[in-house]
Amino acid sequence: MDLIVGKYNYWIYIALMMIGFYAMIAKGNLIKKIIGMNIFQTAVFLFYISIAKVRGGTAPILWEKAILYDNPLPHVLILTAIVVSVSTTAVALALIILIYREFGTIEEDAILKMQEIEPRRRTDSQQ
Amino acid sequence: MIDFALLLFLVVCALAAIQMKDLLSAIMLLGSYSFIMAVVWTRLNAVDVAFTEASVGAGITTILLIATLSRTKRREMGQTVPLVNSVIYGVVVMLTSAVLLYGTIDMPLFGDPGAPAYQHVAPRYIEKSYEETGVVNFVTAVLASYRGYDTLGETAVIFGAGMCVILLLRRKI
Missing domain, CATH: 1.20.58 (Methane Monooxygenase Hydroxylase; Chain G, domain 1)
Structure with a gap:
């Protein structure tokens, strides 16, 4: 019982991470892959924030009544990581828009099929 | 609950x-x-x-x-995934989650004050950061003062990403 109460946070984060991972490898739609990547990233963040929690701790802001504070370091790391994750999402989405302009679709299998049929024209038009 | x-x-x-x-x-x-x-x-x-x-x-x-x-x-668009592929995806996901679950066995319990993450540098930040930086919020103190270069690097990443998006989406003449 102690084990279940003590570790369910970690198990939930594993479940979320695997949902995101599955979307990234199994879904053919590129925007779905980005959604999966976002879920994956937030799962990692949840893991870090869970590490920072201390039983009986208050938020890491100076307060004379506080006995114990939560660990501020993982919070700092995750603040940075959230912003970086948005940057990766933005670049990935810009690439998706370019792919759509080039191929007219954002489905992975359709793009691969088009590349098989006419690989010459694609490289020509890029120059 | x-x-x-x-x-x-x-x-x-x-x-x-x-x-x-x-x-x-x-x-x-x-x-x-x-x-x-x-x-x-x-x-x-x-x-x-x-x-x-x-x-x-x-x-x-x-x-x-x-x-x-x-x-x-x-x-x-719904795409038809071959059965072999979906089996492979399932196996990969199951294996990864099994490895991660195995990893949680060694993890300290949730909220344990004796956890390794709470031992080394975190108490130092909590005890000294107000004296040294004068900021009430420890997270802000660490973000802007102790790990200022980290935040500078983050800004560089955002700048790089913004430049990438502009260069990628720029209309070709």
Whole structure:
């Protein structure tokens, strides 16, 4: 019982991470892959924030009544990581828009099929 | 109890977001997922992280996704995945989760004050940061003062990403 109460946070984060991972490898739609990547990233963040929690701790802001504070370091790391994750999402989405302009679709299998049929024209038009 | 309910709701939101055929609904579900995540982080006392997630994660990411959607197709085409492939995907996901579950055996219990993450540098920040920086919020003190170069690097990453997006989406003459 102690084990279940003590570790369910970690198990939930594993479940979320695997949902995101599955979307990234199994879904053919590129925007779905980005959604999966976002879920994956937030799962990692949840893991870090869970590490920072201390039983009986208050938020890491100076307060004379506080006995114990939560660990501020993982919070700092995750603040940075959230912003970086948005940057990766933005670049990935810009690439998706370019792919759509080039191929007219954002489905992975359709793009691969088009590349098989006419690989010459694609490289020509890029120059 | 409410924490557990919120975490379960997160899992349901994530599952729904990746199963939706309509991409706009999927993006909205992702936005609500991010907001629930912000609530979970407030419950875990990570207030700075929570409002960053609510503004940046739920706000900007959703806007970027919708902007992309307006330039591409809204519906996801159902594709026929060969059975072998779906078996491989399932096995890969199962194996990875098994490895991660094995990893949690050695993890300290949730909220344990004796956890290694709470031993080395964190107490130092908590005890000294007000004297040394004069900032009441420890997270801000560490972010802007002790790990200032880290934040500078983060800014460089955002700048690089912004430049990438501009260069990629620029109209060719």
